[in-house]
Amino acid sequence: MAKVEIYTKFGCPYCSRAKQLLGDKGVAYDETDVSMDSAKRQEMLGRANGRTTVPQIFIGGRHVGGSDDLAMLEQSGKLDAMLAGAEG
Numbered sequence: 225m226a227k228v229e230i231y232t233k234f235g236c237p238y239c240s241r242a243k244q245l246l247g248d249k250g251v252a253y254d255e256t257d258v259s260m261d262s263a264k265r266q267e268m269l270g271r272a273n274g275r276t277t278v279p280q281i282f283i284g285g286r287h288v289g290g291s292d293d294l295a296m297l298e299q300s301g302k303l304d305a306m307l308a309g310a311e312g
Contacts, residue, residue, distance in 0.1 A: 226284035226309045228253035231268040238291040239279040245294060251307060284309060
């Protein structure tokens with residue numbers, strides 16, 4: 225299974241929604257809270273091509289975007305392939 229990373233902030237409803245979707249699918253993920261960590265926030269900005277909103281989600285090292293982007297991957301049927309490590 226592809227490694228899933230998610231950058232979040234405390235109290236973010238979009239972060240909760242993305243984590244819920246991943247949890248419902250039984251997907252383990254590495255979460256990085258950028259609320260109080262400017263170094264991690266800068267890391268996120270660099271990896272997410274300057275996108276400043278959270279969550280920012282990466283599957284297999286590939287940036288997939290935020291919560292809405294994750295939901296669209298699920299609705300289109302592409303998320304499972306990405307999670308399995310195949311190209312979506």
